[in-house]
Amino acid sequence: KAGVTQTPRYLIKTRGQQVTLSCSPISGHRSVSWYQQTPGQGLQFLFEYFSETQRNKGNFPGRFSGRQFSNSRSEMNVSTLELGDSALYLCASSRLGTRQETQYFGPGTRLLVL
Amino acid sequence: GESVGLHLPTLSVQEGDNSIINCAYSNSASDYFIWYKQESGKGPQFIIDIRSNMDKRQGQRVTVLLNKTVKHLSLQIAATQPGDSAVYFCAENTGGFKTIFGAGTRLFVKA
Numbered sequence: 345k346a347g348v349t350q351t352p353r354y355l356i357k358t359r360g361q362q363v364t365l366s367c368s369p370i371s372g373h374r375s376v377s378w379y380q381q382t383p384g385q386g387l388q389f390l391f392e393y394f395s396e397t398q399r400n401k402g403n404f405p406g407r408f409s410g411r412q413f414s415n416s417r418s419e420m421n422v423s424t425l426e427l428g429d430s431a432l433y434l435c436a437s438s439r440l441g442t443r444q445e446t447q448y449f450g451p452g453t454r455l456l457v458l
Numbered sequence: 459g460e461s462v463g464l465h466l467p468t469l470s471v472q473e474g475d476n477s478i479i480n481c482a483y484s485n486s487a488s489d490y491f492i493w494y495k496q497e498s499g500k501g502p503q504f505i506i507d508i509r510s511n512m513d514k515r516q517g518q519r520v521t522v523l524l525n526k527t528v529k530h531l532s533l534q535i536a537a538t539q540p541g542d543s544a545v546y547f548c549a550e551n552t553g554g555f556k557t558i559f560g561a562g563t564r565l566f567v568k569a
Contacts, residue, residue: 348501377557386466387502387547387559399555434501436557443551444490444509449501 346371348437348450356456362423365453367435369416373448375441376418378410381432381452390433393418394441422455430457466545470566477535479563481548486529488550488558493522493533496562497544505533505546535565543567 349368357363369376378390389402393412410420416437422429432454436447471477483491489510494502506517508524508531515522521534531548545562552558 375555377555379559386561387549389556389558392555394555402556436501441555443553443555445551446492446504446507447557448504449494451499451501 348435348448350433350435350450350453352453353451354454354456356458357425358458359425359427361425362421363425363455364419364421365433365435365455367418367420367437367450369418369435369437370448373437373439374416375438375445375447376412376416377436377438377441377447378418378420379434379436380404381434382430387434390420392441399441425457427457430455466561466564468564468566470568471538473540473567473569474537477533477538477542477565477567479533479535479546479548479565481531481533481560481563483529483531483548483550483558483560485550485552485558486526488552490551491522491524491531492549492551492557493520493531494547494549494559495542495544496547502547538565538567540567540569 375394377392391401412418432452434452436449438445438447492507493505496502508515508522519536523532547562548560
């Protein structure tokens with residue numbers, strides 16, 4: 345079974361631009377979570393989606409948004425990019441996203457904002 | 459922000475020795491804990507998990523210990539190998555479809 349895939353793997357943008365990242369979960373997984381990973385803040389939860397509905401959101405500004413499609417694929421968007429948005433963005437999937445389920449991570453998209 | 463409390467220390471061990479990585483968590487209501495391993499350029503990879511109704515769980519060369527009284531987790535790696543060099547994260551699943559990660563520990567294995 346294929347793992348979680350994320351595209352693109354690397355991205356360079358300039359301040360003020362916007363970016364869309366894509367995540368395809370493991371087949372059969374309906375819960376998709378997004379995380380931001382930086383050296384200073386570690387892994388920070390962004391949001392979680394299940395059946396096209398956002399069930400939880402972390403403490404990030406409204407510039408960070410996401411969505412999920414009917415095939416469980418998910419995208420996240422960051423508008424008006426800031427230098428501090430440079431990070432590794434990780435997507436993780438699980439079957440139902442329940443509290444006693446393990447998440448499986450993709451390789452991440454490394455975003456550099458100049 | 460919320461965190462499973464673990465500043466990013468570095469642990470250096472000799473190949474063949476046992477490694478112990480520690481983690482403190484903050485939410486006493488959390489009932490599921492996971493250890494992940496992250497190698498350079500990759501996403502976190504599941505190692506082992508434990509539910510709160512257990513205090514010890516063993517896998518292949520790894521053991522996780524849970525002490526709910528002091529809200530502490532540890533990961534023990536037996537006979538540490540160079541391939542174990544990575545950053546290790548503990549994580550807790552809280553309610554609300556959210557996982558909280560610790561800051562990670564970098565493990566160096568000296569050959």
